[in-house]
Amino acid sequence: MLKIEDMTMRFGGVIAANKFNAHIKKGQIVGLIGPNGAGKTTIFNVITGVYKPTEGQIKFNANGKEHDITGIRPDEIAKLGICRTFQNIRLFKDMSVLDNVFIANHLRIKSNVFSSIFRIPSYKKEEKEMLEKSLYLLDRVGLLEEKDEKAHSLPYGKQRRLEIARALATEPKLLLLDEPAAGMNPQESNELMEFILNIKEEFDLTVFLIEHHMDVVMGTCEEILVLDHGVLIAQGDPEAIQSNQRVIEAYLGVE
Ligand SMILES: Nc1ncnc2c1ncn2[C@@H]1O[C@H](COP(=O)(O)OP(=O)(O)OP(=O)(O)O)[C@@H](O)[C@H]1O
Numbered sequence: 001m002l003k004i005e006d007m008t009m010r011f012g013g014v015i016a017a018n019k020f021n022a023h024i025k026k027g028q029i030v031g032l033i034g035p036n037g038a039g040k041t042t043i044f045n046v047i048t049g050v051y052k053p054t055e056g057q058i059k060f061n062a063n064g065k066e067h068d069i070t071g072i073r074p075d076e077i078a079k080l081g082i083c084r085t086f087q088n089i090r091l092f093k094d095m096s097v098l099d100n101v102f103i104a105n106h107l108r109i110k111s112n113v114f115s116s117i118f119r120i121p122s123y124k125k126e127e128k129e130m131l132e133k134s135l136y137l138l139d140r141v142g143l144l145e146e147k148d149e150k151a152h153s154l155p156y157g158k159q160r161r162l163e164i165a166r167a168l169a170t171e172p173k174l175l176l177l178d179e180p181a182a183g184m185n186p187q188e189s190n191e192l193m194e195f196i197l198n199i200k201e202e203f204d205l206t207v208f209l210i211e212h213h214m215d216v217v218m219g220t221c222e223e224i225l226v227l228d229h230g231v232l233i234a235q236g237d238p239e240a241i242q243s244n245q246r247v248i249e250a251y252l253g254v255e
Contacts, residue, residue, distance in 0.1 A: 001026040001206050002047070002082075002174055007056030009042050009230075016042040018230040019056070024174070024223075026061075029200060029207040031217040034227035035251055040210045041087060043227075044176050047208075048084050049074040062173060081173035085163045085180060087210075093152035097162055100151050101137055104169035105130040134169060140199070141165040157188050161195070168203060175200075177209040181216050189213050193220045218242065226251060 002024040009017040016039040024030050032040050045051045047058055052071030060069045062080045069077050092100050138144045141161040146154060151162060160180060167175060180196065181189035193216050200207050211217045217224060218238040226234040226241060228250045234241060241247055 001028075001061050002208070003057075003059040004043070004047070005057045005059070007043075007046060007053045007058065009039070009046055009051060010054045015230050017046070017053070017227075020227075020230070020232055022225055022232070022235075024206060024208055026173075026206050027204075028223060029197070029209070029221050031221035031224045032208065032210045032227060033212070033214075033217055033224060033251065038227040039230040040227055041178060042230075044084060044178055044208075044210065047077075047176065048082060049077045060174070078170060078172075081171070082176065083167040083170045083172035083174075084176035085160075085167055085178060087178045087182065089156075089159050089163055091151040091159060091162060091166070093150065095151060096148050097143055097151055097154065098134055098138065098147040100162055101134040101165050101169050102130055104166040105133060137165040137168050140168075140202075141195070156183055157192070160184075160192065164196075164199070168199065171203075172205065174206045174208065177207065177211075179210055179212060181211055181213045184213075186213075186215070189216050190219075196220070 002022070004020055004022045007017055007020045008015065020043060032043065034040055042051070046053045049069070049072055057068060057070045060067050060080060060082065067080055069080065092103070095103070135144065135147070138147055141164060143158060143162060143165065146158065151159065154162060164180070177196070181192055184192060196207065197220065199205065209221070222237060224236065224238060224241045225232055226247050233250060234244045234247045236244070
């Protein structure tokens with residue numbers, strides 16, 4: 001589904017990713033781990049078109065066709081079916097919970113400004129469908145009761161869920177989650193991961209996630225990629241990763 005080939009990303013003298021390769025298959029849940037500054041978020045930024053890599057290629061399979069998405073615009077990448085959440089939650093904080101999800105539907109429906117301003121009949125039909133879809137997603141993430149509250153008034157864990165509901169509104173095929181369990185206690189992070197596994201099945205998603213909570217990664221991901229100073233130093237299932245001496249020295253040993 002996603003292939004990252006010999007991808008290097010330099011910021012001046014800093015090499016954030018160095019000839020990084022990864023192949024994520026449809027339906028997998030893959031974890032990306034590594035110490036602070038290893039280059040994890042940079043890899044997400046390159047996949048989603050925030051940065052054009054210095055070298056290498058990103059390929060994404062959508063609608064039965066392989067697309068070269070290297071350096072194309074973030075909105076074009078989103079339309080192909082890649083959606084992400086961020087390390088620092090990015091919601092429209094003064095908007096209601098419902099509006100946060102509703103607005104994300106625009107990417108999916110591909111409505112244009114003209115139809116939305118003049119409320120042409122076909123758009124009204126779309127609007128009704130968008131509303132129903134938004135309410136369904138809020139119900140699915142357990143936020144239906146809070147639909148009219150301002151996003152910023154939600155507790156942290158619920159804001160994370162809202163972010164995921166918003167991502168789901170775009171009907172992604174590949175969901176990138178940047179530290180979804182950050183700031184959560186073990187019980188909250190376990191609940192969140194169980195929820196992510198459930199929505200993965202329901203919405204037929206492939207999931208690529210960055211996470212520092214090792215128990216979460218080891219308990220949830222089928223495949224783990226370990227990054228250190230921009231270099232992929234290990235790759236494998238949780239058992240293989242936990243017993244890999246290089247990983248223990250570079251990362252797990254200093255937790
Ligand atoms: N826009 C940028 N300009 C300059 N340097 C950058 C930029 N983005 C990232 N870097 C540098 O690239 C390196 C990798 O950063 P990145 O944020 O990808 O690491 P990370 O593994 O996600 O870290 P963390 O776990 O702390 O979030 C760091 O040295 C960082 O300072």
